[in-house]
Amino acid sequence: MNKLIRATAFAADKHRNQRRKDADASPYINHPVALADVLANEGNVDDETVLIAAILHDTVEDTDTSMEELLVQFGQQVADIVAEVTDDKTLPKAERKRLQVEHAPHISRGAKLVKLADKICNLRDIAACPPANWSVERKREYFAWAKAVVDGLRGVHPVLEAVFEKAYEAEPSA
Numbered sequence: 001m002n003k004l005i006r007a008t009a010f011a012a013d014k015h016r017n018q019r020r021k022d023a024d025a026s027p028y029i030n031h032p033v034a035l036a037d038v039l040a041n042e043g044n045v046d047d048e049t050v051l052i053a054a055i056l057h058d059t060v061e062d063t064d065t066s067m068e069e070l071l072v073q074f075g076q077q078v079a080d081i082v083a084e085v086t087d088d089k090t091l092p093k094a095e096r097k098r099l100q101v102e103h104a105p106h107i108s109r110g111a112k113l114v115k116l117a118d119k120i121c122n123l124r125d126i127a128a129c130p131p132a133n134w135s136v137e138r139k140r141e142y143f144a145w146a147k148a149v150v151d152g153l154r155g156v157h158p159v160l161e162a163v164f165e166k167a168y169e170a171e172p173s174a
Ligand code: NDP
Pocket: 020, 021, 022, 031, 058, 093, 094, 097, 118, 122, 123, 125, 126, 129, 130, 131, 135, 137, 138, 141, 142
């Protein structure tokens, strides 16, 4: 529990100047906290390593946090999961999206759980508080891509996969 709280404080500090893309520019930290909430309270996931990795999942991709910092502060297992869900930002966006689909079947169970929760939370956000100025077409593209990633993870956690399906039902219609 103490380590999970430390990870939450760490992520809150790292994301302190960031906002989500919704019209209200919600605090970014709401998103990693939502992932941990989905995993723990909708999926009954009680693996501390997975919950901590969920809290930290966007720190390397979206802040100045290094893998080394995560390794020292939270250990190898947490750092490994975060590494597995971190996109290579030197690649073009379309290539990063393609690689997520390609890699999904081959990542660890912990990384699959974090990725599944990430897609559940992002679909919910797109339905309830979408990035400002996104067309219906762009939202639908995101839904289709998220489904393609999750199709590659199937079998990891049937309850959370059903939660994903439920979120997917809110796909915006043209
Ligand atoms: P993304 O599709 O990557 O943006 C979505 C990401 O933003 C999410 O994965 C999430 O990432 C984060 N995010 C922050 N706030 C929200 C929110 N409120 N709701 C949901 N997600 C949120 O956008 P990019 O600008 O990077 O564009 C990438 C792709 O979009 C390109 O490959 C391009 O093909 C396509 N595109 C389509 C257009 C169209 O009109 N059809 C126009 C322009 C681009 P995280 O979990 O990491 O925070």
